[in-house]
Structures are given as structure tokens and as C-alpha cells.
Amino acid sequence: MKKKIGLPAFLTDRKYRSRTTSFAFVIFGWVILEIMMNTGSLSSLFTSLLVPVCCYIVAAIGLNLNVGISGELNLGQACFMSVGAFTAVCLSGSLAQTIPSPVIRLILSLFAGAFVAAVFGALIGIPVLKLEGDYLAIVTLAFGQIVKSLITNTFFGIDDAGFHFSFVENKVELMPGGKMLLNGPMGATGTERISNFTTGIILILISLLVVFHLIYSRSGRAIMAARDNRIAAESVGIGIFRTKMLSFVISSCLAGAAGALYGLNYSTLVPAKFDFNTSILLLVYVVLGGLGNMTGTIIATVVLVLLPELLRSMQDYRMLIYAIVLILIMLLTNNETVRTALQRIRRKVRGKTNG
Amino acid sequence: MDFLSYLINGLGLGSVYAIIALGYTMVYGIAKMLNFAHGDVIMIGAYVAFFSISDLGLPLIPAVLLSVAVCTLLGVLIERLAYKPLRSASALSVLITAIGVSYFLQNAAQLLWSSSTKVFPGVIPSGGITWNGLTVSWVTMITISVCLVVMTVLILFINYTKTGRAMRACSEDKGAATLMGISVNRMISITFAIGSGLAAFASVLLCATYPSVNPTLGAMPGIKAFTAAVFGGIGSIPGAFLGGLLLGVIEILARAYISTQLSDAIVFAVLILILLIKPTGLLGKKLREKV
Numbered sequence: 001m002k003k004k005i006g007l008p009a010f011l012t013d014r015k016y017r018s019r020t021t022s023f024a025f026v027i028f029g030w031v032i033l034e035i036m037m038n039t040g041s042l043s044s045l046f047t048s049l050l051v052p053v054c055c056y057i058v059a060a061i062g063l064n065l066n067v068g069i070s071g072e073l074n075l076g077q078a079c080f081m082s083v084g085a086f087t088a089v090c091l092s093g094s095l096a097q098t099i100p101s102p103v104i105r106l107i108l109s110l111f112a113g114a115f116v117a118a119v120f121g122a123l124i125g126i127p128v129l130k131l132e133g134d135y136l137a138i139v140t141l142a143f144g145q146i147v148k149s150l151i152t153n154t155f156f157g158i159d160d161a162g163f164h165f166s167f168v169e170n171k172v173e174l175m176p177g178g179k180m181l182l183n184g185p186m187g188a189t190g191t192e193r194i195s196n197f198t199t200g201i202i203l204i205l206i207s208l209l210v211v212f213h214l215i216y217s218r219s220g221r222a223i224m225a226a227r228d229n230r231i232a233a234e235s236v237g238i239g240i241f242r243t244k245m246l247s248f249v250i251s252s253c254l255a256g257a258a259g260a261l262y263g264l265n266y267s268t269l270v271p272a273k274f275d276f277n278t279s280i281l282l283l284v285y286v287v288l289g290g291l292g293n294m295t296g297t298i299i300a301t302v303v304l305v306l307l308p309e310l311l312r313s314m315q316d317y318r319m320l321i322y323a324i325v326l327i328l329i330m331l332l333t334n335n336e337t338v339r340t341a342l343q344r345i346r347r348k349v350r351g352k353t354n355g
Numbered sequence: 356m357d358f359l360s361y362l363i364n365g366l367g368l369g370s371v372y373a374i375i376a377l378g379y380t381m382v383y384g385i386a387k388m389l390n391f392a393h394g395d396v397i398m399i400g401a402y403v404a405f406f407s408i409s410d411l412g413l414p415l416i417p418a419v420l421l422s423v424a425v426c427t428l429l430g431v432l433i434e435r436l437a438y439k440p441l442r443s444a445s446a447l448s449v450l451i452t453a454i455g456v457s458y459f460l461q462n463a464a465q466l467l468w469s470s471s472t473k474v475f476p477g478v479i480p481s482g483g484i485t486w487n488g489l490t491v492s493w494v495t496m497i498t499i500s501v502c503l504v505v506m507t508v509l510i511l512f513i514n515y516t517k518t519g520r521a522m523r524a525c526s527e528d529k530g531a532a533t534l535m536g537i538s539v540n541r542m543i544s545i546t547f548a549i550g551s552g553l554a555a556f557a558s559v560l561l562c563a564t565y566p567s568v569n570p571t572l573g574a575m576p577g578i579k580a581f582t583a584a585v586f587g588g589i590g591s592i593p594g595a596f597l598g599g600l601l602l603g604v605i606e607i608l609a610r611a612y613i614s615t616q617l618s619d620a621i622v623f624a625v626l627i628l629i630l631l632i633k634p635t636g637l638l639g640k641k642l643r644e645k646v
Contacts, residue, residue: 073447127631134389135630138585141578142623149620168614276578280391280454287451319462326455327437334444 019212022295030201045309054200055262057301058207060285061294062254065211068292070247071227073137076144077255077282082151082274083120084113084256085263089188092264093181094158102194110260117256118249125248129241144279151271156182187270195265203261207254208294223247288329359489361611362604367495369603370502374557375580376595378550384526384590385546391453392433394577395460396551398570400426400558402468405568408476415478423555430551431544464570475566498560506596513592522546582626588639597637
């Protein structure tokens with residue numbers, strides 16, 4: 001391989017380039033947005049979208065690890081976000097008196113959300129990863145529905161006597177001064193909003209670090225080998241179940257952290273927010289961004305979250321246009337003529353930089 | 356007697372699921388794609404039936420036929436415009452396109468007919484036959500008989516007609532089918548037409564049981580019927596029938612004996628259990644992996 005003199009390896013080496021681009025992209029975006037926020041040139045609508053975009057990016061990066069790198073079609077990523085979100089909301093609500101500092105509470109809640117979601121991921125992964133292809137997809141969908149249904153039926157409150165918990169029917173009776181943290185179908189209400197954009201960016205950077213570190217490690221190569229050819233990978237001694245479980249748990253852990261940040265960004269949050277449609281939306285971000293391509297996922301997420309907002313002037317037609325755009329992108333990116341044209345452009349650009 | 360009446364109600368609901376599941380399973384069998392827009396075709400069918408009965412004043416049978424015609428056309432149109440150009444694309448691209456089509460139909464319906472719920476006119480007389488204290492409503496009886504007729508006709512069609520045999524050939528091996536002079540594209544179009552036509556039947560039966568029409572009407576029955584198709588082994592027509600009926604019965608029994616709120620969770624939990632015991636569904640073909 002040709003090596004250029006004078007430039008550090010992370011700029012020239014192919015292996016590192018995609019990582020560098022991703023990190024540079026996120027940090028660049030952060031700086032620009034911070035400047036815009038401080039000069040007041042960002043509308044309140046866009047400011048309110050900053051944290052949710054970060055959450056979707058982190059969950060989508062996790063899903064890309066699952067779908068792109070590990071090759072599993074996961075239709076239930078939102079359920080891990082849900083687990084993370086409600087864990088974080090409950091923890092933050094319970095600790096409101098003991099730990100007054102919002103920053104410490106936010107960090108604790110994020111860790112708790114990520115951890116509980118990872119445990120759920122491991123539990124769900126045991127049956128899910130025994131299946132393959134479309135059957136695996138439908139089981140993740142089924143788990144998504146089950147988790148949503150369970151959270152919708154959970155009632156959880158806290159007062160001076162401690163925690164109160166009931167299931168299906170609301171039997172929680174609180175002493176005066178007590179607080180209902182999780183109220184069945186109504187979800188969490190009166191949550192203190194302690195998320196912020198900086199934490200979101202840090203979370204994105206951490207998830208990129210985790211995912212890239214995994215992809216370029218021995219385990220990551222094993223995961224991709226298992227994706228490309230299961231039997232060949234097994235024959236060289238790769239434990240398929242173990243490698244798939246690793247990526248599944250990391251993916252759900254990231255979704256849990258994303259959910260935690262999301263949950264703490266709103267004063268009310270209903271369990272129905274994280275339904276099948278949210279899982280599908282995340283999958284759309286991943287596929288449009290490119291399987292296994294983390295920078296692509298980030299760009300696709302940002303564009304697709306902002307698109308309905310940018311189309312706000314079209315009012316009623318915006319979701320219709322969104323749907324048409326989605327179909328057209330899929331049709332165009334799979335069109336032979338468009339593909340060859342894109343390749344030609346890419347070759348030209350590359351030719352210029354190399355020579 | 357309670358148990359029997361729950362069981363019969365379950366079979367009624369299951370029949371609707373079975374008819375929808377047929378659409379999923381046939382399309383999967385031949386085009387190897389999960390058609391997420393199928394639930395929304397049901398929704399369109401329900402709207403067409405609703406308007407032809409309440410606005411045009413048509414009797415039930417012509418309204419159903421009109422709805423079937425519109426859905427069949429819609430199914431073929433969707434296939435031509437959105438799925439056909441992606442024949443050689445990855446399964447995920449097709450899946451996302453199907454999701455796009457689903458969004459499109461839902462939002463188009465919302466724009467055209469507003470998102471408020473409309474009450475479907477009572478087309479089938481209420482009441483039913485009482486025998487030994489067990490009452491079976493007309494709706495349930497009609498639903499179950501329609502499902503049985505549809506199943507019989509479809510199985511005869513698939514097994515004994517030239518087109519049916521050609522469709523099976525395509526689902527088994529597209530390349531070989533092409534070499535035998537079968538137009539694979541035409542077979543896929545026919546499959547979409549049949550599946551969407553069945554969706555129209557299902558939509559009227561669904562609205563006869565739950566008489567409300569709104570743009571998200573098809574979403575949940577769609578997911579459930581898709582589950583039913585997997586239950587029975589996706590790609591298998593008797594499997595879709597069995598899966599649909601079982602799903603309906605489990606749902607009604609869970610609602611009656613365990614908990615209304617948790618009935619969906621129980622349905623999906625049973626699905627997971629079945630797939631763990633039989634990884635390709637109840638009647639699915641076992642796939643042998645070759646090195």
C-alpha cells in the first residue's frame with residue numbers, strides 16, 4: 001500500500017478513514033450548532049429537536065451494528081429505547097431528593113437505562129438469536145410488542161414509605177407528598193427535564209467509539225464472518241451465538257442509553273411513543289444511511305428527522321411527501337443507470353484526490 | 356358454554372386474520388418479501404366499502420365487489436410502481452419501500468378522508484342463532500363461512516389450475532420457471548392481485564365486527580395477521596389458515612380468561628414459544644442448509 005509521508009495514520013490509512021470521518025463529522029456539527037445556538041440564529045423548533053436527533057442517532061448506530069454488521073433484521077429496537085427511557089425516568093425521579101445535582105443524576109440515569117436495556121437485550125437475545133432471517137425479524141417485532149404492552153400496564157410510585165408497584169390494575173396508593181413515576185398507559189408525567197445537547201453529542205461520540213472499536217477488533221471480524229457465511233465461520237471455530245449475542249447486547253445497550261436521554265428530555269412520555277413505528281423509523285435511517293456505514297446513518301437520521309419539519313410549510317402534505325421521498329430514494333439508489341452514474345462521479349472524485 | 360362461545364368468537368376473529376395472512380404468505384412465497392403495505396390495503400378497502408354503502412347507497416354485495424376491484428387494482432399498481440423496479444435489489448431495500456408505500460397510503464387516506472373515525476354501517480343484521488343457550492352471531496357465522504369458502508377456492512386454484520401451478524413453480528424456483536416459459540412477473544402481479552382482493556374481503560368482515568373506519572385501521576390487524584402467517588409457516592397457504600385461526604382463538608381466550616390489557620402480549624409470547632419449538636412455523640418447510 002502506498003503511504004503518504006507527513007500525514008498521521010488516521011488520515012491516510014483506509015482502515016481508520018471511516019472512523020475519522022464519523023468523529024470529525026459529529027464534532028464539526030456540534031461546533032456549528034453551538035455557535036448557531038449562541039448567536040441565536042437557531043429557531044426554537046430546531047433547538048427543541050437537537051436532543052431527540054441525538055437520541056435517534058445513537059439508537060440508529062446501535063441498530064446499524066445489528067442490521068449492518070451482524071446481519072440481523074431487528075424490528076424491535078424501540079423496545080430497548082423504551083426500557084432505557086422508563087428506567088431512567090424512574091431512577092431520576094426517585095433520586096430527585098437524594099442527589100440534587102442534575103448532571104450526576106443524568107449520568108447515573110443514562111448508565112442505568114443502558115444497563116437495564118442491555119440485560120433485556122441479553123434475555124431477549126437468547127430466544128431471538130436461535131432463529132434466522134425473517135423468523136428472527138418477526139420475533140424481535142413480537143418482543144417489541146410485548147415490552148410495550150408490559151410497560152403500558154406498569155404502575156410505579158414512590159413516597160416516604162418507599163416504592164410502590166402494581167401491574168395491570170392501578171393499586172398504588174401513595175401517602176401525601178408521594179409521586180407517581182410510571183402511570184400505566186399515561187406513562188411518565190412531571191419528569192424533570194435534565195437532558196441537554198452536549199450530553200447527546202458525548203453519547204454519540206461514545207457510541208461511535210464503542211461500535212468502531214468492536215468492528216475493527218477480533219470479535220468484530222468474527223461477527224462479520226458469521227454474517228457473511230455462517231457455516232464457514234463455524235468451521236473455523238467462531239461461536240456464532242456468542243458473537244451475535246455480543247452485537248445484540250451492545251446494540252440494545254446503546255438504544256437504552258438513547259432512550260434514557262430521550263425520556264429525560266420531556267416532562268411527559270407515553271409508552272406508546274416507542275411502538276413498532278419507531279422501530280421501523282430507526283430501520284429506515286439505517287438502510288438509507290447505508291448498512292454498516294455509521295456516518296451515513298448519522299446523516300440519514302438528521303435529514304429524515306428534519307425533513308418533516310422543513311416541509312412544515314406544506315402543512316398537511318408533508319408526511320405524504322416524506323413517504324414519496326422515501327420510496328423515490330429506494331427506487332433511485334437501486335436503479336442501474338443512477339448507480340453507474342454515481343460510481344462514475346465517485347471514481348472521478350477519487351481520481352482527482354489521488355493524482 | 357362460556358368457553359364454547361369464546362371459542363367460536365375466536366374462530367370468527369381468526370378467520371379474518373387468516374384471510375389477511377393469506378395475502379402476506381402468498382406474496383412472501385412468490386416474491387420473498389414482507390409486504391408491510393398489506394395492512395393499509397385493508398384500510399383502503401374498508402373506506403371504499405364504507406363510502407359505497409353510506410354515500411352511494413349500494414347494497415352489501417356490490418359494495419364488497421367494488422371494494423375488491425379497487426383493492427385488486429391498487430395491489431397490482433403498487434407492485435408495478437414500487438416493487439417491480441426492485442426485483443434484483445436487496446430484501447431490505449424492498450422492505451423499506453413497502454414501509455414507504457404504507458406511509459403513503461395512510462397519509463393519503465388521512466388527507467382525503469380526514470383522520471376522524473367513521474362508523475361503519477351495520478350491514479349484517481345483529482343477533483344470531485341460539486342453540487342450547489349458546490348464541491352465535493350472524494357476523495361470526497358469515498365470517499367463518501367466507502373464510503372456509505376462500506380457503507377452499509384458493510387451495511383448488513393453487514393446486515389444480517394452470518396459473519396456480521405456474522405460481523407454485525415460481526415460488527419454488529424462479530429461474531427454472533422462466534425456462535419453462537412462465538412469465539414470473541405476470542405471476543407476481545397475479546399474486547398481488549389475489550392477495551389484495553382478499554384484503555378487501557377481510558376489511559369488510561373486520562368492519563362488520565368492529566364498526567369503525569380510520570386511516571390506521573389496518574396497522575394492528577396487519578401486524579397480527581403477519582404474525583399469524585409466520586405462526587403457520589410463512590409461504591404456506593394452509594399454514595396461514597391454521598395460524599390465523601389459532602391466533603384469533605388465543606387472543607379471544609386470553610382476553611376472556613387472563614387479561615384484556617395483556618392479550619396482545621400473550622399472543623406474541625405464544626408466537627415466540629411456537630417459533631422456539633418449530634423454528635419455521637407450524638407447517639413451514641424445513642430449510643436444509645447446504646455447504
